[in-house]
Amino acid sequence: MSEHASPLATVGGADAGGQNVHVAALSLALAARGHEVTVYTRRECPFQPEETAFAPGVTVVHVPAGPATVISKDDLLPWMPDFSRWLARRWKADPPDIAHSHFWMSGLATLSAARDTSVPVVHTFHALGTVKRRHQGKADTSPSGRIKAETVVAHRVDAVIATCADEVTELGRMRMPRHRVRVVPCGVDLSAFAPSGPRMDLGPGPILLAIGRPVPRKGVETTIRALGQVPGATLVIAGGDPADPEVTRLARVADRYGVADRLRFLGKVGRKAVPSLMRSADVVVSVPWYEPFGIVPLEAMACGVPVVASAVGGHLDTVVPGVTGLLVPPRQASLLGRALRRLLADPFLLSAYGIAAADRARSRYDWNRVAAQTATVYADVIASCRDGREGVCARMETGAA
Structure with a gap:
């Protein structure tokens, strides 16, 4: 169950990102191991068929819950009862062996549907409201009841699959019993993200790459400010539309810090072009304020590119400082600039980090292993x-229950 993040969606939209990639790749890898997977996501268009064959062994079902149009995920909660009732009717006739819900609203809908069908439920949060509220404050647009709802989901599902150790700590603060939490990381498509393959001409180097949706929490402003301390480097930013307000704001930041001439906005980059883009960079920079897991550093590592990332969330698990890259505190431009200067000044270190990064990605984060x-x-x-x-x-039969 992935109510807002369909595996069929184009990654890079307002609500299309890491969860879409995760659900799609995990479903494919499970099917490759012989499992039959059905992904339930909300219908967003009146012309969408009820069922779509995504791949051998994987079917995507579009659940009629609310109007058949695109709705921001923060506005979907009122339609979750419809989602749940539809699931319950389907499962009464043909229950699955297990249900895996993704994101808190899917968790609520799945638990309700499973209540009358005895279907076991495991859950992956992908992001926790407590963390989002802590870092975004009044800018957090989540429904007011999200944190309470996530606590309910955490305590009622049969198990939570956390994607990193930091999430386990957050769940502990919610009094989630540790024995019901299992850590399974996100994976990376090693057939696409690999050190060998085509590259792009991104101009004079060294090249720093920041890639992702243009939202303030991704920390691109920090990278732009740090660029002033990295003489000669060019920062390439991929993601978003040139007319996006955040892109316009970042351009003003670059002007203010005198680095506009060393900044390139590529706009949206197709998913298939991302590996070649990453291979063309000397360093991939990913310094969000917070990050539930962080797929960008992992994909860069798989491409054999060193990563400088903020020491938050899943980055603490994937990036090994001094081995595959460097970790810095979030929102600290001076420390980021210092780390980038140190790394770019040592070609041997860049090469060593890249080799180690690719090896770590291959050995730990292959989707087959994750599945x-x-x-x-x-x-x-x-x-x-x-x-x-x-x-x-048995207790009922003996009269003990």
Whole structure:
């Protein structure tokens, strides 16, 4: 269940990003291991078929919940009861072995649908409201009840699959029992993201690359400010539309800090072009204020490119400082500039970090490995639920219940 993030969506839109990639890649990898996967997402167009074959073993179902039009994910909560009721009707006739909900609203809908069908539920949050509220404050547009709802989901699902150790700590603050949390990271498509392959001509180097949706929390402003401390470097920014207000604001920041002549805005880059773009950079910079996991550093590592990332969220797991790249505090332009100067001044270090980064990505974050770990969680939950039900039935038969 992925109510707002369809695996069929084009990545890079307002609500299309890492979760779309995660759901799509995990579904494909599970199907490749022999599992039958159905992805339920909300219908956003009246012409969408109810079911679409995504790949062998993977079907995408468009659930009629609310108007058949694109709606911001922050406005979807009122339509989750419709989503849930539709699932419940379908599952009464043909229940799945297990349900895996993605994002808190899918969690609410899935738990409600599973209540009458005894379907076990595991959940992946992808992002937690407590973290978003902490860093965005009044700029957080999430529904007011999100944090309370996430607590309900955390305590009622059969297991939570966290994507990094930092998320486990956050769940602990929500009093989520540790034994019901399993850590399984996001993965990377190693057939696309690899050190060898085509590259782009991005102009005179060294090249720093920042890629992602143009929103303030991604920390691109910090990178622009740091550019003034990295003489001769060019910063390439990929993502967003030239007319986007955030892109316009970042251009003004570059003017203010005197680095506009060393800044290039590429705009939106197609998903298939991202590997060649990353391979063309000397360093990929990813310094968001917070990051639930952070797929950009992982993809860069798989391409054999060193990463300088903020020491937050999943970056703490994926980037090994002094081995595959460097970690810096978020929103600290001077420290970021110092780290970039140090790295670019040592070609041997750049090469060593890139080799180690690619090796780490291959050994730990292949989607086949991630799917195997996820399937193990599924099997454990199914077995636990089956044993629990059998125990209840036995007690009832003996009059002990």
